[in-house]
Amino acid sequence: MSTPLEFTDAARERAAEILGRYPEEYRKSAVVPLLHLAQEEWGYVSPEAMACVASLIGCSPVKVAEIATFYPMFNKEPVGENVLAVCHTLPCALTGCAGVYDHLSKKLGIGLGETTEDGRFTLRKSECLAACDRGPVLLVNRRLHTHVSPEKVDEILENLDKG
């Protein structure tokens, strides 16, 4: 059994607000939003983070793990400071996402799902992000970049460096 992590006060407040969205007897509905909150707090959902969510919902950690392992958005392992996801579904493939992915992979020296040694970047592919008219598209953390090209990728990474 993992000892639950503790949310910060701000996150705890937010968790209470999330739990308030569902009828008292159906608190379990909050599991996905609370896992998002946990991931924002700790970058990934470790067994200890799942235990924290489970204690808020009042269910066993296994129930939370069952959900967390289903959804692709939840990181089960630590990830880089910046997660880059290149959409690779058909419309983006038709507009050249392969070139963007290859450029990123070469530039960062990492393959699919890997993280750079300095821990700054994790490279992923994503399914369609519903911006197919503006492909290729790249999700950088919470922000969507459209019409990306290898040159634009360089610019995006540089701006991340500055920020």
Place this chain on the structure above:
Amino acid sequence: MAAPLEILTADPTAGADPGDMDAYMACGGYGAVRKALKSMSQAELIEEINASGIKGRGGAGFSTGMKWNLCADRFPRYLCANADESEPGSFKDRLLLESKPHQIIEGMIITSYALGINLGYIYIRGEFFQIIDQMEAALEDARRHGFLGANILDTGFDLELYVHPGAGAYICGEETGLIESLEGNRPYPRLKPPYFPAAIGLWGQPTIVNNVETMAQIATIVDMGAETYKAIGSEEDTTGPRLFGLCGHVKNPGIYEYDSGVTLRELIYDVAGGIRDGNRLKGVIPGGISAPILTPEEIDTPMGFGALGKLGSMGGTGGIIVMDETTSMVDALLNASSFAAHESCGQCTPCREGVPWMNDILRRIRNGQGRDEDLDLLLDICKQVHGHTVCVFGQAPGVWPVRTILVKYWPEFRACIERKELVVPPLEESYLRPDQYEHIPPVPGNFRLKTDEADAAG
């Protein structure tokens, strides 16, 4: 040439921040809510939506009025607005979520009032980070202005609406998968019957699941009146404005608003500027990746749900993927199949095993290791999956793309197998003309049952 419309795409606030409720209200926003709550009874509202002839915009094209009428006579009832938009090639919901959050909220309030619902959720896919933030703020504003909460507009009607985020699984768009997800379970779709949401939905109660565009359209219908709304489009193909998203190899990709009488040829050549680089069209998927492909000879069709259905395709989400003559259909199908293999929820065996199996076969064909018997094998697997699964995912996007791209572009797949490499034959030699193959046999399935109740499965 059909005339463009500017109903859903209109920007009356002239570029103000889409979340800005004051700007929205200054140009008539929340007028539909006032009208509905203050001057119409629940029965009148339901009748208004019935009379409008609207079909839902989530992909199945099911009559919204009929869905509402099927809502079981039990309370509490719940509302789920479906903003999980993950069908490859579909991006119209994103446009509305980004530009019209308050119109979607209006539709949700009106729907809830009409059906006696006091609690609802808008299920937004998790990758829509900014949209989720904006929608939460918009709901908060609506609450502050008295459009949510207790005793709305002094009518005695109470309503709470919340955002519920997804976390990257396509299957959560399927309405019973969505409900399971919202309940905090693995989003395995439910067997229908008996779990039609309108009968047994969220927490076992009657639940209306409607697409977010449908929600926005509800506000439009109340605004303009069913009579006026109905004059746009046609009953068979759906009334009201449609949002068509063009992407792929067109010169001007984007969202365009027309009625459903506009033809595919008009949309590709007149509206989106034709094919890039002066190339010729090779194939077009007319309604999101699940919709059966159409060859260049088949594009003189209106874009309505009915018209496309007659052609053996479907209107789906109105997301149109255009491919030019340089496209490898083997690559395109492999891509579509990889998506399906990745997104199968794994609950039922034919889909969990069959869809990735087809993906493996397509990959070896693409890599020059296809076997003579592979194409027949693919069609055989299609037959084994289709109609033998818990939800419609198994066939769409699992089977339909394989079955239709494979049959229609048979010569290209044969060429790859015979030459043991990826080849893109000249356009003329890559596909079959409609009179060159026996029609693609309608395989038994649960998608187009004739009874109303079964159709509600959507």
